[in-house]
Amino acid sequence: MLVLIIRCFRGLYMGFNLCGDVIYVLDAAALFASYQLMLPHNSKAVTxxxxxxxxxxxxxxxxxxxxxxxxxxxxxxxxDKFLVEAVRVAGDLGEFSKLSKADISLTALMIMLVRVCGGVDVFVVTDDYSLQNIANYLGLRVLGVKRRTIDKVVKYVSVCRLCGYVDNTGLGVVCPVCGGFMSRRPSTVKSFGKCC
Structure with a gap:
């Protein structure tokens, strides 16, 4: 398989300037649907x-x-610095436990595009609600592949089903107080805006 991997340096990628054009960040659902082949000529698809x-x-x-x-x-x-920030952002929203390694890498790519290009004209194409939540939090626009998109930012917490203990990180699986199972619950919902 021919693979072109480009390393980040201030928006310029080995002669390939990401900033300035419409950018579509694609997750696996978009690739399965061949979304990258249907984009207009003045756009770039990245993953x-x-x-x-x-x-x-x-x-x-x-x-x-x-x-x-x-x-x-x-x-x-x-x-790597954007991967570290992606883990932090996912943890802040209580989404970390729902993300795969690929989702974390895509989150890092979104953060990089916000930092390097200002997030202007960046669309995230995904059916994954956790990635949509993060994209909304970052102030990016979201397009669904087959499912409707969300337009709010939700912060999740973990709540113990037995004693009611609340873990604000949303990372808890087992309650540190009673050992009961913790479930994920939305704690705050707000309109989205740029975080970074």
Whole structure:
């Protein structure tokens, strides 16, 4: 498989300028739907290698190969500092427990685009509500592939089903007070805006 991995340096990626055009950040659902092949010419589709690794079926793989060779999709190698920030943002929203490694890498890519390009004209294409929640929190626009999108930011907490203990990080699975199972609950809902 032909893979183009580009390293970040102030919005310029080995001669490939990400900033200034409409950017579509694609998750696996978008790649399965070949979303990158349907984008207008003045746009760029980007994703991460962790997301590409989730694409395994032959049809989607062929579409992925075609879009990579045609330059319709760029795989971005996100610097570690943005991965660290992605974990922090996911934890702040109580979303960390719901995210895969690929989701964390995509979150880091979103944060990088906010920091490097100002988040202008960046669309996140996903059906994953946790990624949509994070994108809204970052002030990015969200497009669904097959499902409706959310338009609010929700912060989650973990609540013990037995004693009612509340863990504000949303990371708790077992209650530290009584050992009971903790479930995730929304604690605050607000209109989205830029966090960064």
């Amino acid at each position: 991460t290698k962790e997301v590409v690794e989730e694409v395994r079926d032959l049809d989607s793989r062929a579409s992925l190969e075609l879009s990579l060779s045609a330059g319709k999709l760029v795989i971005v190698d996100v610097p």
